[in-house]
Amino acid sequence: xxxxxxxxxxxxxxxxxxxxxxxxxxxxxxxxxxxxxxxxxxxxxxxxxxxxxxxxxxxxxxxxxxxxxxxxxxxxxxxxxxxxxxxxxxxxxxxxxxxxxxxxxxxxxxxxxxxxxxxxxxxxxxxxxxxxxxxxxxxxxxxxxxxxxxxxxxxxxxxxxxxxxxxxxxxxxxxxxxxxxxxxxxxxxxxxxxxxxxxxxxxxxxxxxxxxxxxxxxxxxxxxxxxxxxxxxxxxxxxxxxxxxxxxxxxxxxxxxxxxxxxxxxxxxxxxxxxxxxxxxxxxxxxxxxxxxxxxxxxxxxxxxxxxxxxxxxxxxxxxxxxxxxxxxxxxxxxxxxx
Amino acid sequence: xxxxxxxxxxxxxxxxxxxxxxxxxxxxxxxxxxxxxxxxxxxxxxxxxxxxxxxxxxxxxxxxxxxxxxxxxxxxxxxxxxxxxxxxxxxxxxxxxxxxxxxxxxxxxxxxxxxxxxxxxxxxxxxxxxxxxxxxxxxxxxxxxxxxxxxxxxxxxxxxxxxxxxxxxxxxxxxxxxxxxxxxxxxxxxxxxxxxxxxxxxxxxxxxxxxxxxxxxxxxxxxxxxxxxxxxxxxxxxxxxxxxxxxxxxxxxxxxxxxxxxxxxxxxxxxxxxxxxxxxxxxxxxxxxxxxxxxxxxxxxxxxxxxxxxxxxxxxxxxxxxxxxxx
Numbered sequence: 284x285x286x287x288x289x290x291x292x293x294x295x296x297x298x299x300x301x302x303x304x305x306x307x308x309x310x311x312x313x314x315x316x317x318x319x320x321x322x323x324x325x326x327x328x329x330x331x332x333x334x335x336x337x338x339x340x341x342x343x344x345x346x347x348x349x350x351x352x353x354x355x356x357x358x359x360x361x362x363x364x365x366x367x368x369x370x371x372x373x374x375x376x377x378x379x380x381x382x383x384x385x386x387x388x389x390x391x392x393x394x395x396x397x398x399x400x401x402x403x404x405x406x407x408x409x410x411x412x413x414x415x416x417x418x419x420x421x422x423x424x425x426x427x428x429x430x431x432x433x434x435x436x437x438x439x440x441x442x443x444x445x446x447x448x449x450x451x452x453x454x455x456x457x458x459x460x461x462x463x464x465x466x467x468x469x470x471x472x473x474x475x476x477x478x479x480x481x482x483x484x485x486x487x488x489x490x491x492x493x494x495x496x497x498x499x500x501x502x503x504x505x506x507x508x509x510x511x512x513x514x515x516x517x518x519x520x521x522x523x524x525x526x527x528x529x530x531x532x533x534x535x536x537x538x539x540x541x542x543x544x545x546x547x548x549x550x551x552x553x554x555x556x557x558x559x560x561x562x563x564x565x566x567x568x569x570x571x572x573x574x575x576x577x578x579x580x581x582x583x584x585x586x587x588x589x590x591x592x593x594x595x596x597x598x599x600x601x602x603x604x605x606x607x608x609x610x611x612x613x614x615x616x617x618x619x620x621x622x
Numbered sequence: 623x624x625x626x627x628x629x630x631x632x633x634x635x636x637x638x639x640x641x642x643x644x645x646x647x648x649x650x651x652x653x654x655x656x657x658x659x660x661x662x663x664x665x666x667x668x669x670x671x672x673x674x675x676x677x678x679x680x681x682x683x684x685x686x687x688x689x690x691x692x693x694x695x696x697x698x699x700x701x702x703x704x705x706x707x708x709x710x711x712x713x714x715x716x717x718x719x720x721x722x723x724x725x726x727x728x729x730x731x732x733x734x735x736x737x738x739x740x741x742x743x744x745x746x747x748x749x750x751x752x753x754x755x756x757x758x759x760x761x762x763x764x765x766x767x768x769x770x771x772x773x774x775x776x777x778x779x780x781x782x783x784x785x786x787x788x789x790x791x792x793x794x795x796x797x798x799x800x801x802x803x804x805x806x807x808x809x810x811x812x813x814x815x816x817x818x819x820x821x822x823x824x825x826x827x828x829x830x831x832x833x834x835x836x837x838x839x840x841x842x843x844x845x846x847x848x849x850x851x852x853x854x855x856x857x858x859x860x861x862x863x864x865x866x867x868x869x870x871x872x873x874x875x876x877x878x879x880x881x882x883x884x885x886x887x888x889x890x891x892x893x894x895x896x897x898x899x900x901x902x903x904x905x906x907x908x909x910x911x912x913x914x915x916x917x918x919x920x921x922x923x924x925x926x927x928x929x930x931x932x933x934x935x936x937x938x939x940x941x942x943x944x945x946x947x948x949x
Contacts, residue, residue, distance in 0.1 A: 332816040333787065447903045448674065477673040477843045479887045482899025504816040507889035511897055534891060546891070548821035550846040552873070553890050 289465050289498045290344065290382070292319040294353035297339050297522075313339040315522040316353065321466065326492055326499045328509035328530065330545065331519035337502045340519070341468045344500065346378030357381040357465070380410070383459035387471040389451035393443040399454055400439035403427070406461040426457040429495075430487060449480035456487060460495075467491070470502040485512050506545055507553050510534050518542045521584040524603060526617075528610025538610070538617035540589045583614070591616055634700075635805055635837050636662040636685070641697035643680045643689065643861075652907045654680035656861040657697070662805070667831060667838045669852035669869065671845045671884065675904045677861040678841045679727060682809050685839070686724050687714055701805070720750050723798035725808035727841075730790035733782040740778035743797055750801055766796040769833070770826060788819035792826070799830060807839045812847060824850050846888045849873055854940075857881045860905050860915035863934070867941035877943040879920045914946065922947055 297314040314336045321327055329337040342348045344355050357378075386392040394402050400423050407419045414422075424435050430453040432438040443451055452472055459467055469488060473481040489512050491497045503509050509516060510530055517527040518541065526539040537543045583589065583596040595615055603611040606618050643655035655677040662668050670678050684695050687706045699706040701722060709717065718724070726732055734742055740763065747759045764774040770792040782790055791811065798806050811827070812820040828851045830836055842848050848855060848869070855872045857865040857880065865878040876882040886898035902919035905911055911918050917927040926946050934942040935949065 332818050449903065477904075478845070479673055479843075479884055479900040480903075481889075482887055482897035483901075485897055486899075505889075506817075507891055508897070510891060511889050511895050544818060548817045549891065550821075550824075550844075550850050552846040552849050552888055 286323040286325065288320060288358075289323050290319075290321040290355065290357050292317060292340075292344060292353070292355045294318060295340065295343055295350050295355065296352035297336075297343050297348060298351045312522050314343065314350075317519075317522075317524055319344070319517065319524075321498050321500065323465075323498055324492055324496050325515060326488065326501055326513045328506075328513035328516045329500060329502045329519060330504065330506055330509055330516055332504055332545070334521075335519040336522035337519050338470055339522075341384070341470055341500060341502050344466075345382045345384045345468050347384065380462055380464060382466040382468060383462050383464035385452075385455045385459050385467065385469045385472050388475055389448050389455055390475070392455055393451060393458075395443055397442070398439065399427070399432070399441050399443070399446075402443075402454070403457055403461055406458050410462050422461075426460055429460065429491075430454070430457045431483070432457070447480070448476050449483060452476065452484055453487065456484075456491070460491070464497070466498045466500065468500045468502065471504070472501075473508060474503070474505065481508065488512055506534065507549060518545070523584050524611075524613065525585065526610065526612045526614075527603070528608070528612075532608050532610050538606075538612050539585075539614045540591055540617075541585045544588070585614075633663060634661040635664045635666075635702070636839075637698075637700040638685070639698040639700070641681070641684055641695065641699060643677070643684050643693060643695045645680075646692040646694065647908060649908050653861050653910065654693075654907060655684065655695075658858075658861075658863050660856055660863065660866065662837060662839065664804070664837050665835060666854055667840065667852045668854045668856065669845075669848035670839065670841045670856045670858060671843065671848055672858035673843055673904045675860075675907060676858040677907075678843075678858055679809055680861075681858070682724070682807050682839070682841055685807055686718065686722060688724070715749065719746055719798070719803065720801045721804050723801075723803040723806045725794055725798050725806065725811055727809040728814060729794040729809075729811070730782075730787050730814065733790060733793065735782050737781070738778070739780055739782070739785075739793055743778070743793075743800070746797055747800065762800055763796075766800040767793070769799065769830060770796045771822075772796065786819075787815055788822065791815065791819075791823055795823075795827070795830075799834065799836070802834065803836075805837045805839065807841070809841045810843070811840065813842065813844075820847070827851060845873070845884050857884065860910060861907065862915065862944065863942075864916065864945065865943045866934075867938070871938070871941055877937055877941075877948060878916075878945045879922050879947075880916050883919075914944075 295314055295317045299311045299313055300308050301311050303309045317340055329340060331337045339348065343350045403423045403426055404419055407422055411419065423439065427435045427438055432450060432453050473484050476484065485508060488499055492499055501509060501513055513530045516530045516533050517524050518539065520541045526533060526542045533542065537546050581600045582598060583601055586592050586596050589596065601613045601615045603613045605611050612618065639659050641655060641658045645652040645654060658681060670681065672678050683689050685699055687709060689695055695707060743763050744759050747762055748756065751758065763778060767774040767777055772789065772792050777793065812823050815823065824847065831838060840848055840852060852869045855867065855869045856863050857878065859880050865872065865881045872881060873885060876885045883900035887900065889897050900919055905915055913929045914927045914932050917923050924946060930946060932944045932946045934944045937943050937948050
């Protein structure tokens with residue numbers, strides 16, 4: 284990718300502590316040492332099933348969670364020790380202007396008692412203290428137009444409950460864009476919408492990238508919609524990246540057994556022909572627990588579910604290694620016999 | 623073929639005739655289901671597909687007589703010789719779970735959070751098993767759980783929050799099959815689950831159908847999931863069935879413009895990187911568009927579509943479509 288970097292995550296780790304008894308605490312390792320690079324105008328898909336850590340990683344990048352280890356730099360500025368960011372609220376605001384977050388549930392992420400125009404206007408006002416009311420109103424309309432909520436004059440007077448799920452999700456995008464961020468993190472923005480409505484939101488994300496030069500991190504469990512709009516894919520499993528690379532390379536020929544599992548679980552209709560999926564009909568693995576393993580045990584994160592695990596996988600954790608086709612995969616066996 | 627099924631004088635297990643469901647709202651009558659008729663034969667897997675607000679869930683609720691005021695329903699739901707809509711509470715209680723089971727939408731959240739699985743599960747069985755059979759309760763629970771791939775020892779003593787989404791969905795399915803019902807209606811059984819679990823649940827339903835000779839009605843907004851296991855599909859739009867037929871026929875050559883839109887919205891892993899989608903939004907069911915309710919979103923709209931409600935016409939073997947293009 285020739286475009287400049289907008290964001291770089293290095294060795295990002297996020298642990299949560301959970302009370303599991305009166306005095307007992309368990310560490311949940313949501314994200315483990317993830318490196319991620321996002322370029323200008325790139326759509327990057329973070330894919331994995333529930334509990335894989337994709338949302339936690341997104342929230343660390345958005346500055347909503349602080350990382351346990353590692354850090355995220357935006358344009359080379361580390362959020363942690365930039366000199367002007369002494370107090371917490373300026374730091375939050377700085378992060379917000381870099382990265383905006385669009386949530387999964389359009390039914391609960393908008394203030395229900397506010398008209399659409401005021402919920403956007405207020406965001407604008409917060410970030411453009413010098414602009415006058417007229418200018419802000421014009422910009423509100425422009426934003427609604429941009430996300431396809433037309434006719435604007437009617438839409439801006441509505442309350443969230445008068446809108447459909449797809450329209451509400453468009454309002455969420457408009458609110459996020461009001462801050463003029465460089466990066467948008469869209470966390471399952473279409474998973475609660477009807478299949479027939481999803482296309483419009485996916486198109487919108489593509490248009491924002493093409494027209495506004497935004498970089499987008501698209502968090503999803505659905506590899507098919509990821510393929511439609513993304514350039515790059517990161518596949519997460521139990522908090523670790525198991526495979527990453529150009530999306531077509533990975534989707535057309537997945538190499539990590541977990542990526543293969545994800546793709547082979549898709550309904551037959553979406554698969555089409557020409558996708559090389561070994562073991563599509565292999566029996567589903569039983570162990571689905573996402574509980575963290577005790578520290579000190581170093582084996583492949585996918586070991587317990589892997590259909591092709593060898594003895595080495597139980598002793599050593601495979602690191603991501605680059606292959607000739609531009610992808611990286613964390614599996615001892617991947618690419619050894621078939622490439 | 624099906625050991626649990628008694629010989630019945632009618633061929634159809636379920637016959638729905640002119641079923642309408644409405645809700646009385648302050649803005650007027652909301653017509654959720656409009657004169658829907660269809661039949662289900664034993665062993666069928668019928669899929670009902672449509673966007674949110676197309677009336678799928680209201681239809682399912684009507685099939686099980688679960689509607690409560692302000693909902694009103696009209697028409698006939700014949701299950702064997704009985705009309706489900708005219709049964710009293712006592713008769714319904716005997717019917718539910720034992721002959722007709724329901725897996726509601728978001729059913730993993732329908733378990734009682736403060737009761738152990740075994741207590742909720744045995745509650746259902748106690749209602750239906752005779753005094754003499756009650757000592758079988760434990761065994762029936764273990765059998766049903768093992769059929770859905772769960773280990774009874776781990777699950778029965780657990781509280782719902784100790785189980786994953788997929789496991790909770792399996793528990794609900796185990797309850798639904800435990801008394802060997804003739805028909806199971808499942809509303810969006812996999813919608814909140816991720817793809818891997820989704821596939822497991824669908825594979826399991828297909829397996830159970832084969833083993834136990836179940837008859838299923840599955841409801842979803844995602845036609846690609848239904849296509850995996852359904853042999854018949856009903857496509858609903860704004861409360862009406864706009865197309866019906868064998869699923870392979872519908873998927874290979876959708877006739878109604880709405881069905882074509884649904885089939886085209888399936889994102890695929892190969893080929894062109896485009897998702898087509900259907901422009902516009904589903905209509906408001908209180909103020910339905912005149913004529914064909916789909917006409918404001920339809921690219922083949924003709925003048926007649928604005929004034930005339932299309933009736934279903936036969937367009938081939940077991941194939942019907944309600945669109946003026948096929949008059």
